[in-house]
Amino acid sequence: MTADRHLRLALATTLLFLAMGLGLEAMLGLRAQGAVDDGVRRELWRLGHAHGALGGLLNVALAYAMERLRTPAAWARRIRLAALLGALAVGLGFVGGGLWHGPTDPGPLVLAVPAGALMLLSSLGAIVLLRAGDGPAAS
Amino acid sequence: MGASPGASEEGRRASAWLFGPALLWASCSAVGVLTTILDDAAWSAVDRTRSTAVGSARCATCHPDEHESWRRSYHRTMTQRAEGAAVLAPFAGEHLDALGFRATMTRGAHDQPHVRIERIEGPAAVVLDVDVELTVGSHRYQQYVARIDRGGGPNELWRLPVAWHVELERWIHINGAFLTPEGEWGEEADYLRHLARWNDNCIFCHNTEPVPGLELASGRFDTRVAELGIGCEACHGPASAHLERHAWPLRRLLAGLGTAGDQSVAHPGRLSAGLHADVCGRCHGNRIAADLGAVLEHGDGFLPGQPLSEVSRPILREATLAGQPGRPFEARFWPDGTPRLSAYEYQALLLSPCHEDGEGLDCGDCHTMHGPEPVMQLRPNYTAARACGRCHGPASLSDADAPGGHGRHGEAVGCEGCHLPRTTYGLLEGMASHRPTRPRPQDLRARDDQPDACTQCHVDRSRDWAAAALAAWAVGGAPLEPGEDHGPAGSRVVLDLHGGDPIQRALAAHALAQPEAPVAAEERMAWLVDALDDDYPAVRWFAFRGLRRLAAERAEPDVMQALEVSGAMEDPGLRALMIDRLREILGPGPLAQRPEQRRALHERRDDQAIWIGE
Numbered sequence: 155m156t157a158d159r160h161l162r163l164a165l166a167t168t169l170l171f172l173a174m175g176l177g178l179e180a181m182l183g184l185r186a187q188g189a190v191d192d193g194v195r196r197e198l199w200r201l202g203h204a205h206g207a208l209g210g211l212l213n214v215a216l217a218y219a220m221e222r223l224r225t226p227a228a229w230a231r232r233i234r235l236a237a238l239l240g241a242l243a244v245g246l247g248f249v250g251g252g253l254w255h256g257p258t259d260p261g262p263l264v265l266a267v268p269a270g271a272l273m274l275l276s277s278l279g280a281i282v283l284l285r286a287g288d289g290p291a292a293s
Numbered sequence: 294m295g296a297s298p299g300a301s302e303e304g305r306r307a308s309a310w311l312f313g314p315a316l317l318w319a320s321c322s323a324v325g326v327l328t329t330i331l332d333d334a335a336w337s338a339v340d341r342t343r344s345t346a347v348g349s350a351r352c353a354t355c356h357p358d359e360h361e362s363w364r365r366s367y368h369r370t371m372t373q374r375a376e377g378a379a380v381l382a383p384f385a386g387e388h389l390d391a392l393g394f395r396a397t398m399t400r401g402a403h404d405q406p407h408v409r410i411e412r413i414e415g416p417a418a419v420v421l422d423v424d425v426e427l428t429v430g431s432h433r434y435q436q437y438v439a440r441i442d443r444g445g446g447p448n449e450l451w452r453l454p455v456a457w458h459v460e461l462e463r464w465i466h467i468n469g470a471f472l473t474p475e476g477e478w479g480e481e482a483d484y485l486r487h488l489a490r491w492n493d494n495c496i497f498c499h500n501t502e503p504v505p506g507l508e509l510a511s512g513r514f515d516t517r518v519a520e521l522g523i524g525c526e527a528c529h530g531p532a533s534a535h536l537e538r539h540a541w542p543l544r545r546l547l548a549g550l551g552t553a554g555d556q557s558v559a560h561p562g563r564l565s566a567g568l569h570a571d572v573c574g575r576c577h578g579n580r581i582a583a584d585l586g587a588v589l590e591h592g593d594g595f596l597p598g599q600p601l602s603e604v605s606r607p608i609l610r611e612a613t614l615a616g617q618p619g620r621p622f623e624a625r626f627w628p629d630g631t632p633r634l635s636a637y638e639y640q641a642l643l644l645s646p647c648h649e650d651g652e653g654l655d656c657g658d659c660h661t662m663h664g665p666e667p668v669m670q671l672r673p674n675y676t677a678a679r680a681c682g683r684c685h686g687p688a689s690l691s692d693a694d695a696p697g698g699h700g701r702h703g704e705a706v707g708c709e710g711c712h713l714p715r716t717t718y719g720l721l722e723g724m725a726s727h728r729p730t731r732p733r734p735q736d737l738r739a740r741d742d743q744p745d746a747c748t749q750c751h752v753d754r755s756r757d758w759a760a761a762a763l764a765a766w767a768v769g770g771a772p773l774e775p776g777e778d779h780g781p782a783g784s785r786v787v788l789d790l791h792g793g794d795p796i797q798r799a800l801a802a803h804a805l806a807q808p809e810a811p812v813a814a815e816e817r818m819a820w821l822v823d824a825l826d827d828d829y830p831a832v833r834w835f836a837f838r839g840l841r842r843l844a845a846e847r848a849e850p851d852v853m854q855a856l857e858v859s860g861a862m863e864d865p866g867l868r869a870l871m872i873d874r875l876r877e878i879l880g881p882g883p884l885a886q887r888p889e890q891r892r893a894l895h896e897r898r899d900d901q902a903i904w905i906g907e
Contacts, residue, residue, distance in 0.1 A: 228303045229303070236315075256545060256547070256549035257548055259545035259546055262547055268322075272314040
């Protein structure tokens with residue numbers, strides 16, 4: 155994935171989950187059944203909205219950080235993919251876990267959240283640890 | 294052009310670093326989900342008879358909303374330790390003099406509520422001097438329970454003979470809540486008539502998983518309950534198996550998969566109408582145990598979700614008891630079999646055609662235990678029209694197109710006004726019948742043994758008028774004007790107030806105090822004064838509270854002041870003064886000009902004691 159595409163998709167992810175906030179507010183305002191009266195769903199959708207938007211912003215920050223720190227290209231391509239997938243998995247995992255859930259707990263789609271979080275953390279860790287000269291590109 | 298070996302190696306390292314942990318998590322999750330789905334023990338029915346109670350606090354972790362709605366309910370506060378805010382009465386040195394005894398309510402060491410009862414006259418004799426350990430009730434009146442060894446060992450607890458009335462904010466003698474005559478002045482046995490043993494009486498319907506623990510050989514008690522008050526497990530059953538099953542997070546995440554619902558606890562809302570009613574009927578339907586000895590030893594053995602008939606049979610009008618002649622419970626029912634006491638709502642529902650033998654109407658159609666409103670616990674936005682309308686559409690109702698619709702009362706009277714009339718006595722209240730019936734005053738003509746819905750509201754009308762009015766409606770006629778029997782002399786309610794049995798008299802007084810009764814409040818207050826002189830304290834309390842309510846609504850300070858004579862409800866002399874003062878303000882009673890009719894009605898009175906059978 156190119157740096158430009160990553161930045162564009164990161165902003166799109168932020169846009170998607172921020173727009174979801176508008177939808178949630180509208181549902182609360184209109185007292186939409188199935189959203190307002192379902193505590194588990196309401197909480198998980200709120201979490202999905204917040205984490206998805208934060209994940210998108212984190213990707214924007216990562217895109218700038220990788221450019222600024224000149225992260226090795228072999229890593230950078232994969233970091234962009236992992237970070238973007240991570241943000242989507244976290245946001246959509248919460249949303250899906252709330253959309254289809256049992257009486258007291260989220261549905262199984264929420265299991266995507268830890269997977270996404272691990273990808274985001276790995277990406278962030280890699281950028282922190284890698285130097286510009288690391289890897290075969292420097293040899 | 295392929296990548297160099299070094300770059301390829303670096304790419305693999307990057308992939309492993311970036312995606313490895315997530316893939317590992319995904320793999321473990323997939324295995325866990327599959328294992329859980331395929332684990333028969335996670336989904337099959339559990340042996341709930343081996344489940345034990347865990348307490349409502351444990352439920353809050355996963356069911357916070359349900360726990361909160363339960364916490365607000367009077368079910369939770371049905372029995373509490375006599376501590377802090379649980380105690381509604383002041384216990385600040387108040388006295389209650391009744392039947393020649395004085396009860397003094399104070400606080401002892403550690404602020405423990407304390408009750409001391411002594412004879413008022415003669416040599417000082419202490420009847421009771423006890424610390425209060427438990428409170429029972431919190432809605433209408435609060436009763437108090439103390440440890441008194443009367444032969445059943447040190448664990449015996451007894452309901453004391455005084456109670457705190459919440460609405461009136463005053464002490465009452467507990468005889469006043471029962472349908473028995475007041476008793477003889479100075480007779481200790483009468484004063485302590487309703488000193489009921491908690492261990493094998495109150496415990497059953499006021500606590501969760503009660504076990505009286507009676508040792509049949511010694512008569513001693515080793516009583517225990519899973520939780521004081523009606524906790525979650527009273528309706529859902531013991532929950533240890535439920536907790537054990539759901540301790541595994543993946544089982545909780547996959548809970549939505551099951552089509553049969555969770556079978557480790559009962560969910561009354563998902564039971565059939567019959568089994569749902571059984572859950573409520575355990576307490577809201579007096580029963581006869583299949584094995585009383587076993588119940589007193591080990592508890593009633595009922596498991597929510599299973600038929601109540603496995604452990605008991607409901608008390609109905611025709612019920613008999615081995616070793617007792619006749620039908621010992623007959624007085625608790627109207628002649629048509631409808632219960633006339635509260636805690637028989639289950640029987641009323643069973644008798645209703647709407648219940649359809651356990652397939653139709655159930656308690657949950659009108660009530661919810663997890664709604665916002667603790668009083669009556671009706672469903673949010675409940676109206677009887679909505680509940681009834683699910684089966685009885687407008688097209689199926691006679692007269693639905695007439696002005697005012699079916700019944701022609703417009704919005705002033707809902708379905709319940711005519712079909713669930715207030716013909717039930719309980720807890721010093723007139724309550725709605727839980728047996729939906731069709732009002733048929735014509736069937737009760739020339740009978741004095743059962744009220745009808747029409748005249749319980751039209752309190753100045755006779756039953757003949759009600760029957761004729763219904764007949765006129767049936768052919769589209771206009772509402773009938775009252776005939777010659779209009780007025781107090783012919784009023785069905787007045788006839789009951791003077792000539793009925795204790796329940797009829799209490800319900801007549803209750804009917805006169807209802808805000809919707811279409812008769813001037815001043816007139817009704819004058820009629821109610823007669824009941825202040827009733828031999829039964831319960832009837833007197835109905836009259837007293839009715840007068841208070843009407844006087845408060847009408848802003849009648851003179852009446853309010855006359856009612857506030859201290860001790861008048863317990864002392865006949867003071868009460869006579871109160872009645873005289875009220876007569877001066879409100880005028881003569883309904884039969885003042887007809888002393889012969891009044892005498893005849895009083896002679897006809899059925900002054901039987903009606904045992905409520907706690």
